Amino acid sequence: MARTAGSIGxxxxxxxxxxxxTLFAHHGYAAVSMRQIAGKCGIQAGALYNYFPTKxxxxxxxxxxxxxxxxxxxxxEQLHNNPTQALEAFAQFHIRYHIDKPEGVFVAYMExxxxxxxxxAEIMKLRQKYERFLRRILREGQASGDFExxxxxxxxxxxxxxxxxxxxxxRDGGRLSVEEIEKIYVNLVLSVVxxxxxxxxxxxxxxx
Amino acid sequence: MARTAGSIGxxxxxxxxxxxxTLFAHHGYAAVSMRQIAGKCGIQAGALYNYFPTKxxxxxxxxxxxxxxxxxxxxxEQLHNNPTQALEAFAQFHIRYHIDKPEGVFVAYMExxxxxxxxxAEIMKLRQKYERFLRRILREGQASGDFExxxxxxxxxxxxxxxxxxxxxxRDGGRLSVEEIEKIYVNLVLSVVxxxxxxxxxxxxxxx
DNA sequence: GTCTATAAGACGATAGAC
DNA sequence: GTCTATCGTCTTATAGAC
Numbered sequence: 001m002a003r004t005a006g007s008i009g010x011x012x013x014x015x016x017x018x019x020x021x022t023l024f025a026h027h028g029y030a031a032v033s034m035r036q037i038a039g040k041c042g043i044q045a046g047a048l049y050n051y052f053p054t055k056x057x058x059x060x061x062x063x064x065x066x067x068x069x070x071x072x073x074x075x076x077e078q079l080h081n082n083p084t085q086a087l088e089a090f091a092q093f094h095i096r097y098h099i100d101k102p103e104g105v106f107v108a109y110m111e112x113x114x115x116x117x118x119x120x121a122e123i124m125k126l127r128q129k130y131e132r133f134l135r136r137i138l139r140e141g142q143a144s145g146d147f148e149x150x151x152x153x154x155x156x157x158x159x160x161x162x163x164x165x166x167x168x169x170x171r172d173g174g175r176l177s178v179e180e181i182e183k184i185y186v187n188l189v190l191s192v193v194x195x196x197x198x199x200x201x202x203x204x205x206x207x208x
Numbered sequence: 209m210a211r212t213a214g215s216i217g218x219x220x221x222x223x224x225x226x227x228x229x230t231l232f233a234h235h236g237y238a239a240v241s242m243r244q245i246a247g248k249c250g251i252q253a254g255a256l257y258n259y260f261p262t263k264x265x266x267x268x269x270x271x272x273x274x275x276x277x278x279x280x281x282x283x284x285e286q287l288h289n290n291p292t293q294a295l296e297a298f299a300q301f302h303i304r305y306h307i308d309k310p311e312g313v314f315v316a317y318m319e320x321x322x323x324x325x326x327x328x329a330e331i332m333k334l335r336q337k338y339e340r341f342l343r344r345i346l347r348e349g350q351a352s353g354d355f356e357x358x359x360x361x362x363x364x365x366x367x368x369x370x371x372x373x374x375x376x377x378x379r380d381g382g383r384l385s386v387e388e389i390e391k392i393y394v395n396l397v398l399s400v401v402x403x404x405x406x407x408x409x410x411x412x413x414x415x416x
Numbered sequence: 417g418t419c420t421a422t423a424a425g426a427c428g429a430t431a432g433a434c
Numbered sequence: 435g436t437c438t439a440t441c442g443t444c445t446t447a448t449a450g451a452c
Contacts, residue, residue: 165369
């Protein structure tokens with residue numbers, strides 16, 4: 001007990017989470033077995049139960065920490081005096097975070113239906129908190145007259161879907177750098193709310 | 209043989225496809241068993257193998273026919289003399305089709321990773337054909353000067369993601385009718401390519 | 417065309433040795 | 435903390451009666 005306390009155990013737990021995340025993202029939660037996860041970690045299936053009481057708890061833990069990290073990172077970023085700046089910052093943050101953590105994003109989005117009712121409700125609350133953040137920006141911009149928006153709730157979901165979709169096609173080492181993609185998406189988002197993006201980031205035209 | 213030829217068999221096959229689609233959409237392919245599918249159809253699991261040699265072939269069949277129906281319906285719709293009209297028609301078609309067939313859309317999108325390599329390649333080809341359709345419209349509008357687009361491939365994927373996302377939040381009987389949602393999304397898509405939507409569909413402002 | 421029965425094995429999770 | 439061994443159940447798919 002004294003020999004291993006706080007050393008090997010914590011490392012193994014992290015490793016399990018890391019390997020489970022990759023496996024879930026690639027094959028889906030339901031298609032991945034505890035034996036597979038253990039295999040990737042170099043241990044036997046039974047040892048997993050020292051850290052997680054059920055397979056479900058691994059999924060829940062992954063999704064919860066992903067959403068919490070996302071919200072924490074978002075909070076740190078945000079302090080802007082006008083809606084346009086706030087929207088630009090949000091869009092850039094979203095794209096960067098999603099390109100940076102594609103596996104976490106994928107699992108948090110695709111595996112909702114595999115959560116039991118209670119964990120499901122908890123994760124949905126965190127998702128809604130994130131959505132509310134963008135909705136507030138859009139409402140403020142609509143109220144101030146900066147944005148032209150037909151319907152704020154629909155536009156909120158449309159923008160999030162548009163940006164999250166970056167993970168369906170982006171692969172490292174492609175035609176465009178992360179910075180270029182960020183700029184393109186920020187411009188797309190600004191267009192959606194009726195702004196003229198080229199006036200705000202004139203350098204983009206030269207890049208593409 | 210003579211008694212049942214062309215009657216009960218075909219009905220059962222259709223029923224299997226219908227129930228499998230619903231189950232796959234709700235719980236995911238990997239989480240649904242052949243027994244569950246059979247149960248929903250009122251038959252025993254063994255009887256499924258009269259119609260489908262493997263579970264995989266049910267999934268493949270569903271995804272293939274969904275993509276083929278989508279492409280056929282798209283072809284019928286399209287004959288326009290300018291890029292703006294073509295884009296409007298495409299956006300309206302996409303939203304309507306996706307609201308109309310949410311289960312097919314969901315499965316075709318979410319279960320790609322559960323296809324074996326050969327079926328996967330086939331379905332991806334059909335997807336790309338659909339994406340190419342929109343990409344051509346955007347290219348033409350960019351060339352003619354009707355659209356303002358930074359990057360056509362990225363904008364293609366962004367628009368498709370934005371529109372497909374309608375299935376993540378839309379439920380029948382909500383605040384907005386299908387027609388209202390169509391209009392909002394058409395306007396969003398037009399905004400993305402730099403057009404002023406309210407001039408094209410002035411009635412929307414009264415509706416919302 | 418559907419049934420029952422079953423093969424052959426994988427599944428999540430647990431028990432107890434070390 | 436990890437192992438081996440195992441429980442009980444579920445899985446896809448097949449065989450043969452009717």
